[in-house]
Amino acid sequence: MSIAHSPIADKTDPAHTLLHRRYGTDQPFEPDAWNDSLETILSHRTVRTYLPKPVPDEIVRLAVSAAQSAPTSSNLQAWSVVAVRDPQRRAALADLAAPNPQILSAPLFLLWIADLSRLRKITVQHGNSGEGLDYLESFLLASVDAALAAQNALVAFESLGLGTCYIGGMRNHPAEVGKLLNLPPEAFAVFGMTVGYPDPGVETDIKPRLPQSAVLHHEQYGETSAKDALSGYDDTLRAFQKGQGMAVRGWSEVVAARVADKAALKGRDLLTGIARQMGFKIR
Numbered sequence: 045m046s047i048a049h050s051p052i053a054d055k056t057d058p059a060h061t062l063l064h065r066r067y068g069t070d071q072p073f074e075p076d077a078w079n080d081s082l083e084t085i086l087s088h089r090t091v092r093t094y095l096p097k098p099v100p101d102e103i104v105r106l107a108v109s110a111a112q113s114a115p116t117s118s119n120l121q122a123w124s125v126v127a128v129r130d131p132q133r134r135a136a137l138a139d140l141a142a143p144n145p146q147i148l149s150a151p152l153f154l155l156w157i158a159d160l161s162r163l164r165k166i167t168v169q170h171g172n173s174g175e176g177l178d179y180l181e182s183f184l185l186a187s188v189d190a191a192l193a194a195q196n197a198l199v200a201f202e203s204l205g206l207g208t209c210y211i212g213g214m215r216n217h218p219a220e221v222g223k224l225l226n227l228p229p230e231a232f233a234v235f236g237m238t239v240g241y242p243d244p245g246v247e248t249d250i251k252p253r254l255p256q257s258a259v260l261h262h263e264q265y266g267e268t269s270a271k272d273a274l275s276g277y278d279d280t281l282r283a284f285q286k287g288q289g290m291a292v293r294g295w296s297e298v299v300a301a302r303v304a305d306k307a308a309l310k311g312r313d314l315l316t317g318i319a320r321q322m323g324f325k326i327r
Contacts, residue, residue, distance in 0.1 A: 058083055059074070059075050062083065062086040062087060062250070063075075063086065065249070065252070066086055066250055066253060067252055067253060067280070068280035068281075068283065068284060069280065084199055084203045087202070087250065088198075088199075088202060088250070089248050090207075090208075091207025091209055091240075092145075092146040092149065092238070093146070093242070093243040093246040094146070094149045094150045094207065094238070094241060094242060094243055095240065095241045095242070095243050097151065097240070098129070098151050098152075099239055099240060099241075103201070103204060103206070104127060104152065104239075106200060107197040107201050108125065108197065109200075110196045111200075113196060114192040114193045116193075117188065121189065122158065122160060122162075122182070122185055122190075123158060123186060123189045123190035124157040124159040124162070124231065125157060125193070125197075126155040126225050127152060127153075128152070128153040128154070128155065128225075129151065129152055129153075131148075134147050134150075134153050135147075135148060137153060137155075137221065137224060137236070140213070140220055140221055141213025141217075141236070144211050144213050146209050146211075147211065147238055149238070149243075150238035150239055150240040151239075151240045153211075153236055153237070153238055154194075154197070154236060154237040154238075154239060155214065155221070155225060155233045156191070156193065156233070156236070156237065157190060157227065157231050157233055157234065158187045158189070158190050158232045158234050159231045160177050160182055160183070160231070160324070161228040161230045161323075163182075164177055177230070177325070178325030178326075179327045180326050180327065183319065183324055186232075190234050190235075191235075194210075194237060197237070198210075198237065201239055206239055206240060206241055207239075207242035208237055208238060208239050209238045210236070210237055211236035211237065212235050213236075214233045214234070214236045215233075215234070215312050218232060218233060218315065218318055218319070218322065219318050219322060222322055228323075229322060230322070230323040230324055231323075232322060249287065251281075252277075254273070254274075254277050254295075255273045255276065255277060257273045274295070274296060277295055278294035278295050278297075279294070281294050282294045
C-alpha cells in the first residue's frame with residue numbers, strides 16, 4: 045500500500061499529513077508553527093513527466109528573482125543559469141546525461157552554472173590576477189552558490205504549481221555540455237533542472253527521507269541509533285517503492301551500489317582534470 049494513502053496520512057492537519065508522508069511514519073512532534081512556505085517545501089516531489097505547455101517567461105524571471113534572493117558567499121554571486129527551450133539542444137543535452145528522458149519531456153531545462161568567469165574579468169579590469177579564484181575554495185564556493193540559488197528557484201516554481209527534477213547527469217560530460225551552452229572558461233554546469241507543468245496522468249508521491257535521528261545531531265556528531273534508524277528507513281523506502289511500482293531495493297543497497305567503485309561514478313571520477321581543461325586552476 046502506498047504510504048501516502050495510509051489512514052494516518054488522511055488526517056486533515058497539513059503539517060501532520062506532510063510530515064508523515066515525508067518520513068513515512070508519524071513523527072514525535074506536532075509543530076505549532078505552520079505556513080504556506082513550509083507546505084510548499086514539504087510537498088516537494090520529483091516530477092519527470094510534463095504537459096507540452098510552455099513555461100511563461102515571466103514565471104522564469106520570477107523564479108530567477110527568487111534564486112537571486114538566496115544567500116551568496118561575500119555577495120560574489122558566483123553563478124549563472126542558462127534556460128534551454130530549444131528541442132534539439134535539449135535532446136543533445138539529454139544524450140549527454142542519459143538516461144534522463146525528462147529533459148525531453150520538460151518544456152524548459154535550466155542549467156545551473158558555477159561561474160568564476162565573471163569574477164575573473166572583474167579582477168583583471170581592476171589590475172589584479174585574481175589568484176584567489178585559482179583554489180578549490182573558489183570552485184566550491186561557486187558550486188554552493190549555484191545550489192542555493194537553484195533551490196530557491198525550485199521552491200518558487202513549485203509554489204506556482206510547476207514540477208521540477210534535478211539532473212546531476214550534466215556532470216557526466218561537462219566539457220561537451222559547456223560547448224553546447226557556449227560556456228566561457230571557468231564556467232561549469234554543476235547540474236540541470238527540468239521545469240514544467242506536471243502531467244496529471246502520471247502521479248508521483250512524496251519520497252520518504254531518512255529519519256531525523258540519522259541526520260540531526262546536537263552539539264557533537266553522534267552515531268548512537270544510526271544502525272536502527274537506517275534499518276527502519278530501508279523498510280520505509282521499500283514500502284514506498286512497492287506503492288509506486290518501483291524496483292523494491294530499499295535505500296542501503298542503492299547507496300552501496302551508487303558509490304561502490306570508480307565505474308559507478310559514470311565518468312565523474314575525471315572531473316578534476318576536466319574542470320582544469322575548462323579553465324579552472326583548482327589548486
